[in-house]
Amino acid sequence: MADETLWLPSLVLALHRNRHAPYSRFVQMATIRADGRPANRTIVFRGFFDDSPRLTFVSDARSPKVHELERSPWCELCWYFPVTHEQFRISGPTVVVGQNSDDVSLEARRKIWCQLAEPVRVSFTWPAPGNPRDGRVPFPSIHPDQETPVSHFCLLILDPQEVDLLELNGNPQHRWIFHREGPDHWQGTEVNP
Amino acid sequence: MADETLWLPSLVLALHRNRHAPYSRFVQMATIRADGRPANRTIVFRGFFDDSPRLTFVSDARSPKVHELERSPWCELCWYFPVTHEQFRISGPTVVVGQNSDDVSLEARRKIWCQLAEPVRVSFTWPAPGNPRDGRVPFPSIHPDQETPVSHFCLLILDPQEVDLLELNGNPQHRWIFHREGPDHWQGTEVNP
Numbered sequence: 001m002a003d004e005t006l007w008l009p010s011l012v013l014a015l016h017r018n019r020h021a022p023y024s025r026f027v028q029m030a031t032i033r034a035d036g037r038p039a040n041r042t043i044v045f046r047g048f049f050d051d052s053p054r055l056t057f058v059s060d061a062r063s064p065k066v067h068e069l070e071r072s073p074w075c076e077l078c079w080y081f082p083v084t085h086e087q088f089r090i091s092g093p094t095v096v097v098g099q100n101s102d103d104v105s106l107e108a109r110r111k112i113w114c115q116l117a118e119p120v121r122v123s124f125t126w127p128a129p130g131n132p133r134d135g136r137v138p139f140p141s142i143h144p145d146q147e148t149p150v151s152h153f154c155l156l157i158l159d160p161q162e163v164d165l166l167e168l169n170g171n172p173q174h175r176w177i178f179h180r181e182g183p184d185h186w187q188g189t190e191v192n193p
Numbered sequence: 194m195a196d197e198t199l200w201l202p203s204l205v206l207a208l209h210r211n212r213h214a215p216y217s218r219f220v221q222m223a224t225i226r227a228d229g230r231p232a233n234r235t236i237v238f239r240g241f242f243d244d245s246p247r248l249t250f251v252s253d254a255r256s257p258k259v260h261e262l263e264r265s266p267w268c269e270l271c272w273y274f275p276v277t278h279e280q281f282r283i284s285g286p287t288v289v290v291g292q293n294s295d296d297v298s299l300e301a302r303r304k305i306w307c308q309l310a311e312p313v314r315v316s317f318t319w320p321a322p323g324n325p326r327d328g329r330v331p332f333p334s335i336h337p338d339q340e341t342p343v344s345h346f347c348l349l350i351l352d353p354q355e356v357d358l359l360e361l362n363g364n365p366q367h368r369w370i371f372h373r374e375g376p377d378h379w380q381g382t383e384v385n386p
Binding site for chain 2 (some may be wrong): 021023026028029030031032036037038039040041042072074075076077078080082087089091119123126127128129130131132133135139171172175177189190191192193
């Protein structure tokens, strides 16, 4: 597998082979807080962007991760597949596409909004995440337009630059590190696990 | 649950209720690389330290995460429990206990070494993780002494200072943030999910 761009078909295959585990699309995303400390949370993979290796996620603009990515775009995903025992660590810069973005990604933002499950769209109408909650006040039950994203809905697009793939099956395990060296050029090396 | 230190019994309960999922002890640990970018990988929880809320993990001293923690001790765990749908984000400074440490943790390091499964102990005799692998050369099959840790075996001890607990069951979900305000004093607040 070394010296090729085989991390992407490996990831596609892992998504297929783990498709019955609902949390196989749950990924941990590490970012840098304003104070320089790391933040880490689970986020749901929403598919590849435009038939490219870029990965999409969604977020509320009021969430700290959006501010962290706008300040320090480079993040690292850790994606563990429980059925096939594979770990992908994927790092690269992430672009935040909000309502004021003016490039082609705005249409992708709208498309992904339309495809979200209804309860996820509703959750974007709730009060700001992380603010103190008043348990006596029920959350509003607003059903936003399915075609028009709410203003603070953001699409996140991560452009992978480095991938560390660990296959835990086997003794010793197998591990490869892939670096992107050009627009369509990757270099891969098998390394010790 | 607000205003109490209930994250710890919640975590103990989650470990119990998810005990049949082998990967319920797999945690994603985010650290800071020397270049300021985040790193994120899966690591296995090895139990609480000395009946305290401190969490233990093990690592090879030759692994980048040890150097990252020695340089920037503050890390953040993301721990997702698939059976009960709970996420714990736990952050705080992490101490690396290697063979030259001179405090009481050395005995804990030895104990955890003794308790490891044999294949895990053997893996510490392999060539340095992350170095290029020569597929033609089999890894050594050395069985290290069960009582005496190899020199580069490290114990990691994380001392939680902040915990963000999200219960995904329920609509809306429930979320609390706990801050440590003294040796045995925590403050908790329910926040919007």
